[in-house]
Amino acid sequence: MAIISNAVTMADAGGISASLGSKIHIKTLTSDGSDDTLTFVHGTSSVVLDGTYPIYQFIFNSIHPQTNSAEFGVLTRDGGTDYDGVKTTTFLSCNHGTGSQGGPIAEDFHVRQSTGLATLALNVGSDADENCSGYMYLYSPASTTFTKFFQSRMSAQRQDGVSVVCFCAGHSNHTAAITGVQFKFSSGQIQAGSISLYGIKDS
Amino acid sequence: MAVISNGTTIIDAGAISVGGGKETLIKTATFTNASTVAFIDGTDNVVMDDTYHTYIFKCIDIHGNDDNGRWAFQVNTAGASGFNESCTSNFFNARRNHGDTYSILGAVTGYDQAQGTGYQNISDTGPADGSAERTHAGHLTIFNPSNTTFATQFMAEFSDAMSDDYMIHSYVSGYFDVAAAIDEVSFKSSAGTTSGIIKMYGIGS
Numbered sequence: 001m002a003i004i005s006n007a008v009t010m011a012d013a014g015g016i017s018a019s020l021g022s023k024i025h026i027k028t029l030t031s032d033g034s035d036d037t038l039t040f041v042h043g044t045s046s047v048v049l050d051g052t053y054p055i056y057q058f059i060f061n062s063i064h065p066q067t068n069s070a071e072f073g074v075l076t077r078d079g080g081t082d083y084d085g086v087k088t089t090t091f092l093s094c095n096h097g098t099g100s101q102g103g104p105i106a107e108d109f110h111v112r113q114s115t116g117l118a119t120l121a122l123n124v125g126s127d128a129d130e131n132c133s134g135y136m137y138l139y140s141p142a143s144t145t146f147t148k149f150f151q152s153r154m155s156a157q158r159q160d161g162v163s164v165v166c167f168c169a170g171h172s173n174h175t176a177a178i179t180g181v182q183f184k185f186s187s188g189q190i191q192a193g194s195i196s197l198y199g200i201k202d203s
Numbered sequence: 204m205a206v207i208s209n210g211t212t213i214i215d216a217g218a219i220s221v222g223g224g225k226e227t228l229i230k231t232a233t234f235t236n237a238s239t240v241a242f243i244d245g246t247d248n249v250v251m252d253d254t255y256h257t258y259i260f261k262c263i264d265i266h267g268n269d270d271n272g273r274w275a276f277q278v279n280t281a282g283a284s285g286f287n288e289s290c291t292s293n294f295f296n297a298r299r300n301h302g303d304t305y306s307i308l309g310a311v312t313g314y315d316q317a318q319g320t321g322y323q324n325i326s327d328t329g330p331a332d333g334s335a336e337r338t339h340a341g342h343l344t345i346f347n348p349s350n351t352t353f354a355t356q357f358m359a360e361f362s363d364a365m366s367d368d369y370m371i372h373s374y375v376s377g378y379f380d381v382a383a384a385i386d387e388v389s390f391k392s393s394a395g396t397t398s399g400i401i402k403m404y405g406i407g408s
Contacts, residue, residue, distance in 0.1 A: 022225065023225040023226055023406075024225070025225075025407065025408055028408040059256070059257055059346075059406065060346075061256050061257065061346050061347040061350075062346065062347045062350055062352070062353040062356075064353060094293045094295045094310055094374070094376075095293055096291065096292060096293035096294075096310070096315045096316075096317065096377070097291075097317060103293070103310060104309075104310065105295055105308065105309065105310060128352070128382075129352065129353050129354045129380070129382050130353070130354065131353040131354065131356065132356065133346035133347060133356035134346070134356070134358065135344075153358060153376075155346075155356040155357065155358050155376040155377065155378065156356070157291075157354060157356075157378055161291065162291075163291040163292055163293050163315075163376065163377040163378055164293065164376075165293055165358065165374065165376035192352070192353070194256065194408075196256065196406075196408050
């Protein structure tokens with residue numbers, strides 16, 4: 001039986017023919033309140049992170065640290081099982097306090113050929129209502145020819161209530177496919193929040 | 204024919220309305236010479252609750268009648284009245300004029316707020332009737348507005364073609380310092396009335 005709605009055939013012959021859109025939800029990880037990391041590994045727990053999609057997007061909602069003024073960041077897996085992909089990034093931020101005028105635009109907190117944490121949001125406060133939110137795009141992680149680019153934008157409350165926006169762009173500088181991505185704070189646990197992974201089709 | 208399961212409309216009017224995690228169009232508001240444009244949960248088919256974790260407002264062809272008008276927004280929490288929630292924000296932009304005699308990148312003091320309750324600027328000034336073809340365009344993202352624990356973060360990016368021949372690219376971010384669900388969003392110009400289109404989307408899991 002076909003399902004036809006408003007003269008459009010939605011389902012027929014065992015398939016859904018209507019578009020489900022170009023952004024496909026893959027997996028959401030929600031903090032249990034004491035996560036050292038939140039990690040997406042291709043082939044594990046329904047995570048797809050391979051050549052199925054050319055672009056992946058991570059959306060971060062209300063990520064809350066255990067440790068005051070910790071940096072939230074990303075690690076990549078470069079073919080092995082460790083999260084030690086070499087990364088080089090640029091990092092741009094602008095802030096504004098609760099009692100002052102706008103601060104300068106600063107280029108800082110970048111990493112250079114580092115296997116360590118690439119900062120996406122800096123100085124996130126740990127007061128009860130403080131958090132950071134934003135998104136990160138990862139381009140062509142399955143490529144075995146080119147290095148893999150990522151770009152993020154995060155809005156955060158600093159430990160002193162300052163509003164800070166952070167832009168990070170960089171690459172995981174290896175030709176091995178990225179098969180896993182890990183998010184964590186520079187110190188302490190992720191104590192609340194969620195990260196949703198999407199694949200963007202035909203892009 | 205609609206397909207409805209357990210009270211949820213799954214298929215109707217030629218579209219699948221659930222699942223997929225895509226950006227789901229919730230509402231398109233087309234307005235002319237409006238003082239304000241509001242999206243209110245439960246009104247005129249607007250959904251702004253935990254149905255989606257992230258909401259995006261795409262503003263298209265925003266054209267005002269006052270050269271001093273800046274496109275701006277505010278929010279209201281569930282059960283409260285007035286668009287006046289406490290906001291701390293940062294605002295910076297890049298500017299260049301047509302004559303290539305002026306360019307700058309920097310924070311714009313006075314367009315940001317420090318625990319302010321006014322409408323938050325998300326664009327620079329203009330354009331207005333003196334230059335009929337020029338508009339603002341951009342998008343505003345609000346993260347997890349239904350949460351009742353954390354402050355609610357937002358980010359916006361706008362392009363402005365000013366009436367005095369400047370191109371401006373503005374980045375705005377901040378948070379509403381409320382531990383209550385935000386279920387209403389209002390847009391307006393800081394001066395005059397505005398015409399244009401706003402499309403509201405929800406992103407689900």
